[in-house]
Amino acid sequence: MKHTRDSEPDELGLSLKEAISASISRGKLVPGATNDINSSSMVPTFANPFWKEMVVLSKRSILNSKRMPQLFGTRLAAVLVTGFILATVFWQLDNSPKGVQERLGFFAFAMSTTYYTCADALPVFLQERYIFMRETAYNAYRRLSYVISNALVVLPGLIFLSFAFAMATFWAVGLDGGLSGFLFYFLMMFASFWSGSSFVTFLSGVVPHVMLGYTIVVAILAYFLLFSGFFINRDRIPVYWIWFHYLSLVKYPYEAVLQNEFENPTKCFVRGIQIFDNSPLGVVPPAMKVRLLQSLSNTLGMRITSSTCLTTGLDILKQEGITDLSKWNCLLITVAWGFLFRILFYFSLLLGSKNKRS
Known part of the structure; x- marks a missing residue:
């Protein structure tokens, strides 16, 4: 009887199909497309299980990072330099009306900086795009494995950057809340880095060139800052732009850290004659301010002294x-943005690299 090549036993008593299947199950072969219709049921789609793909891809990403430590070092240096500049410019802010305005400026700049420093994640996938397309064309690993391993590998670095920035600025600026306030500030920084990194990673999956990606990142982050609520309050934003306010990634961290700073109802920021500080009457002598305050008290029919609290954090x-979201809701929404962009990154890979070898 004439035997086909696929059914011919080898030296170990296995047919060719059985030998291939055994090699694939041990991870020694990576299956590709085949022209044999009958063999498609015997050869698995992927050589390795999901968890093993994640381990291998994570190790490869970590190895690539170790080969280029200057990338993370540069990013850490940028974060520390930014933190040092902010700490020295906004050193130990007081609880005066000017101190309040300076706090608002500090928080707006600090939150937006965390997103801009995430732009270094843009060229990572763009440089690996053709390798990724070639490997996934041969079913070397699943796209989902690549997305999850990419997200897990960046987490330790984001935690370290968040802690470094929080340590450099929280106590130097004189922010309120003590240890619990610092912990929330750190968590909010980490959530901002996480959502920013995920956003930039998603863009790297849809833009073809690095320079085009940088242009888009800078422009969109500028729009996010514009509609965050710092330059114009939510109540003053035109109704046809209010949707962008809620899409702004900077809105939620900015509001969260403001609530973390001003949530204490017993802390006063405007007392007595300080009410004139942000007005043209701020330049008049203190004695004149006291007399103006007395006249104001007589007019209103209530006693207002130099120590009367007129404005609290609330x-x-x-x-x-x-007023619409608590600081913890803002934290959760920021983290959720990060997961959403990772999911969108997966779909961009799914739709953008459907090439298959035949």
């Missing part, structure tokens, strides 16, 4: 239009 939050 009043500042209301003035800034931060």
Whole structure:
């Protein structure tokens, strides 16, 4: 009887198909497309299980990072330099009306900086795009494995950057809240780095060139900052642009750290004659301010002295239009943005690299 090549036993008593299947199950062969219709049921789609793909891809990403430590070092240096500049410019802010305005400026700049420093994640996938397309064309690993391993590998670096920035700025600026306030500030920084890194990673999956990607990142982050609520309060944003306010990635970290700073109802930021500080009457002598305050008290029919608290932290939050979400909700939404962009990154890979070898 004439035997086909596929059914011919080898030296170990296995047919060719059985030998191939055994090699694939041990991870020694990577299956590709085949023209044999009958063999498609015997050869698995992927050589390795999902968890093993993640381990291998994670090790490869870590190895690539170790080969180029200057990339993370440069990013860490940028974060530390930014933190040092902010700490020295906004050194030990007081609880005066000017101190309040300076706090608002510090938080807006600090939150936006975390997103801009995430732009270094843009060229990572763009440089690996053709390798990724070639390997996935041969079913070397699943796209989902690549996305999850990529997300897991960046987490330790984001945690370290968040802690470094929080340590460099929290106590130097004189922010409120003590240890619990610092921990929330650190968590919010980490959530911002996470969502920013995920956003840039998603863009790397849809833009073809690095320079085009950088242009888009800078432009979109500028729009996010514009509609975050710092330059214009939510109540003052035109109704046809209010949707962008809620899409702004900077909005939620900015509102969260403001609530973390001004949530204490017993802390006062405007007392007595300080009410004139942000007005043209701020330049008049203190004695004149006291007499003006007395006249104001007589007119209003209530006693207002130089020590009377006129504005608390909660009043500042209301003035800034931060009343719809709690700080913990803002934290959760920021983290959720990060997961959403990772999911979108997966779909961009799924739709953008469907090439298969035949």
